[in-house]
Amino acid sequence: DSGVTQTPKHLITATGQRVTLRCSPRSGDLSVYWYQQSLDQGLQFLIQYYNGEERAKGNILERFSAQQFPDLHSELNLSSLELGDSALYFCASSVEGASNQPQHFGDGTRLSIL
């Protein structure tokens, strides 16, 4: 158990809809990351937060947004969903968000768009 909690584990929805994925980092970790794992793109970095502030952005679509709250949990919002958004979405956390610190991953949320 990595200590990172993601909910829900599975999400099935339709095109055009909006969903919110939730992540609680490990106790003591200040930085949260979101990654997308799909068959065609592999594991891709989406966005990073550190202590409530956005720190880095990767290949995140404009239809996607995220935030980190004062209690350090994070939410990833996906809107106007398309079939291609079907993927496994991982949240990870690290102590201070430095590049030398291991990121510990949650179990992921599997999103299926019908």
Added chain:
Amino acid sequence: AQKVTQAQTEISVVEKEDVTLDCVYETRDTTYYLFWYKQPPSGELVFLIRRNSFDEQNEISGRYSWNFQKSTSSFNFTITASQVVDSAVYFCALSEGTSGSRLTFGEGTQLTVNP
């Protein structure tokens, strides 16, 4: 730009065989960090090891060992006396010192250990 290549898409071995998973990386930074993660069939990503660019010592942890060679930009992972429970997808990843802590992952190697 940083890049990680795992040329072996799938490897199949019989239990107790030794197996090496290859990882080649590209980076312009002199300070960088390399990681290996395991993704078992249940789907979670499990951190295995971190190596920084200044430490070329090989590392051994039980049946696992890692060989880091800057001269060939490789960070290979060997499992000795493989077991069925080692069956998983293994990912090599890179983070650079100057471009933040995002991880760039390789494509992954699916390892199947048959009894």
